[in-house]
Amino acid sequence: MKIITSNPGKYEEYHKFFEKMGLPIEWIRMKYPELQADTTEEVVIESLNYLISKGYRDFIVDDSGIFIDALNGFPGVYSSYVYKTIGLGGILKLLDGEKNRGAKFVTVIGLELEGNTHLFVGEVRGTINFKPQGENGFGYDPIFIPEGHSRTFAEMSIEEKNSISHRGRAMNKLKEFLIKKMI
Amino acid sequence: MKIITSNPGKYEEYHKFFEKMGLPIEWIRMKYPELQADTTEEVVIESLNYLISKGYRDFIVDDSGIFIDALNGFPGVYSSYVYKTIGLGGILKLLDGEKNRGAKFVTVIGLELEGNTHLFVGEVRGTINFKPQGENGFGYDPIFIPEGHSRTFAEMSIEEKNSISHRGRAMNKLKEFLIKKMI
Numbered sequence: 001m002k003i004i005t006s007n008p009g010k011y012e013e014y015h016k017f018f019e020k021m022g023l024p025i026e027w028i029r030m031k032y033p034e035l036q037a038d039t040t041e042e043v044v045i046e047s048l049n050y051l052i053s054k055g056y057r058d059f060i061v062d063d064s065g066i067f068i069d070a071l072n073g074f075p076g077v078y079s080s081y082v083y084k085t086i087g088l089g090g091i092l093k094l095l096d097g098e099k100n101r102g103a104k105f106v107t108v109i110g111l112e113l114e115g116n117t118h119l120f121v122g123e124v125r126g127t128i129n130f131k132p133q134g135e136n137g138f139g140y141d142p143i144f145i146p147e148g149h150s151r152t153f154a155e156m157s158i159e160e161k162n163s164i165s166h167r168g169r170a171m172n173k174l175k176e177f178l179i180k181k182m183i
Numbered sequence: 184m185k186i187i188t189s190n191p192g193k194y195e196e197y198h199k200f201f202e203k204m205g206l207p208i209e210w211i212r213m214k215y216p217e218l219q220a221d222t223t224e225e226v227v228i229e230s231l232n233y234l235i236s237k238g239y240r241d242f243i244v245d246d247s248g249i250f251i252d253a254l255n256g257f258p259g260v261y262s263s264y265v266y267k268t269i270g271l272g273g274i275l276k277l278l279d280g281e282k283n284r285g286a287k288f289v290t291v292i293g294l295e296l297e298g299n300t301h302l303f304v305g306e307v308r309g310t311i312n313f314k315p316q317g318e319n320g321f322g323y324d325p326i327f328i329p330e331g332h333s334r335t336f337a338e339m340s341i342e343e344k345n346s347i348s349h350r351g352r353a354m355n356k357l358k359e360f361l362i363k364k365m366i
Contacts, residue, residue, distance in 0.1 A: 033229070034219040036264070046216075074268035078261050081219070085257035090277055094269060 002026040002059040004051060009138030010062055010167075016158045017171045023178070028059070036077075040065055041119060043077055044110040048117050060174070061110045064167060066140045068128060069102040070095060079140065088132050088143050101128045105144060105166040109174050118177065122169030137161060184361075185209040185242040187234060192321030193245055193350075199341045200354045206361070211242070219260075223248055224302060226260055227293040231300050243357070244293045247350060249323045251311060252285040253278060262323065271315050271326050284311045288327060288349040292357050301360065305352030320344060 003014050003025055011027045018025045035046040043063045051059065065079040071094060075082035082090070095101060102125065109120040125147045132142035134154025141153035146164055153161050162168040186197050186208055194210045201208045215237075218229040226246045234242065248262040254277060258265035265273070278284060285308065292303040308330045315325035317337025324336035329347055336344050345351040 036217040036219050036226075036261070043219075071273070072268040074265070074273070076264075076268070078219070078264060081259075081261060082257070085255040085259070086277060090254065090257070093279070094273055094276055096276070 002028050002056075004028045004030060004032065004056065004059050004061050006031040007138070010064075013158055013162055013165075013167055014060075014062075014171070017162050017168070017175075021175060028056075032061075034063070038077070040077055040106050040108040041121070044108045044119060045117070048110040048112055052112055052117075057112060058114075059112055062107060062167065062170075063110075064105065064107040066144065067104050067106060068095070070098045070100045083139055088140065091128070091140070091143065092131070095128055102126075103128050103144065105140075105146075107165075107167040107170040109170045111174060111177075113181075120170045120173040120177065122166045122171070122173065124164065124166045124169065185211050185239075187211045187213060187215065187239065187242050187244050189214040190321070193247075196341055196345055196348075196350055197243075197245075197354070200345050200351070200358075204358060211239075215244075217246070221260070223260055223289050223291040224304070227291045227302060228300070231293040231295055235295055235300075240295060241297075242295055245290060245350065245353075246293075247288065247290040249327065250287050250289060251278070253281045253283045266322055271323065274311070274323070274326065275314070278311055285309075286311050286327065288323070288329075290348075290350040290353040292353045294357060294360075296364075303353045303356040303360065305349045305354070305356065307347065307349045307352065 001023060003011060005011055006029060014025050032047060032051055034043050037043050040063050044061060047061045065076050067073040067076050104123050104125045107122045111118045126145050129143045129145050129152055133152045134142050136156060137154045143152060145152050153165065184206060186194060188194055189212060197208050215230060215234055217226050220226050223246050227244060230244045230246065248259050250256040250259050287306050287308045290305045294301045309328050312326045312328050312335055316335045317325050319339060320337045327336050328334065336348065
């Protein structure tokens with residue numbers, strides 16, 4: 001199994017998760033073109049098609065985003081671009097004075113295995129904190145507090161984040177799928 | 184010549200411009216998939232390739248965006264998505280308290296003609312106004328004041344906007360190219 005991503009933080013979360021299963025995961029560190037689309041699923045399907053057309057097989061890709069209720073789902077599928085331009089400061093500024101701080105984090109894993117493609121979706125709802133907190137994780141982790149918790153993702157270890165996060169949920173679905181294949 | 188766009192405002196500006204030349208322009212009103220990319224040029228090249236692969240010939244596409252200096256070029260190639268989510272209000276909020284209100288508007292026209300593709304780029308610098316003004320145009324026009332002027336694009340007629348805008352400049356390059364072809 002290979003994961004194709006340019007994001008070291010994502011790779012670390014997959015590595016930690018699949019290490020426990022005894023399934024080594026190989027990192028192909030590269031960027032690939034992504035479509036402008038309304039949903040993460042569409043982006044992932046097109047990424048799978050593109051990478052398959054380039055000859056890649058037996059791999060996963062991960063597209064994730066944060067969808068903020070009061071901002072009509074912004075930054076959504078453009079989370080990475082928005083992070084690099086206006087950053088967490090920009091997001092907090094947009095929410096300044098806003099009572100509704102609800103948001104959801106979404107991960108869609110695309111898998112190519114034995115000539116077939118599959119999608120595994122994980123979501124977690126939560127709230128946007130008033131300031132960045134914590135040093136772990138990456139991206140929007142310092143401002144996202146998952147529902148039922150009082151710390152941001154960036155204040156958690158990878159293992160703890162994986163046990164409750166959008167990506168953890170999607171990885172669990174992938175894991176169940178792979179286990180069924182094996183037995 | 185055909186223009187492929189889902190945006191009536193864009194079509195109007197092309198129609199007005201090419202009507203003067205006596206060159207009728209046909210509107211194919213449709214959406215097509217666009218790539219996530221750092222530059223407008225990349226988006227347009229991939230759109231041309233996609234539409235050519237679908238059998239379209241002798242057509243233009245237009246991808247435009249506003250790049251705001253203080254926001255590291257945001258919203259850039261995602262201007263349309265950002266307009267639909269956080270809107271002009273979101274942009275003004277992000278610039279609240281910001282001294283540098285410089286920005287540029289960019290249009291890239293992609294042309295397919297007789298089996299070849301061409302790009303025509305037009306830019307205009309200006310400033311982001313403190314509030315929306317004017318009823319004409321579309322998108323970011325109500326908050327953009329072009330350099331050397333005191334009114335927003337939305338306070339100008341289509342003809343006046345075309346005479347100074349990013350799109351007008353790109354259309355002029357396209358016009359020169361077409362005239363050279365004809366003589």
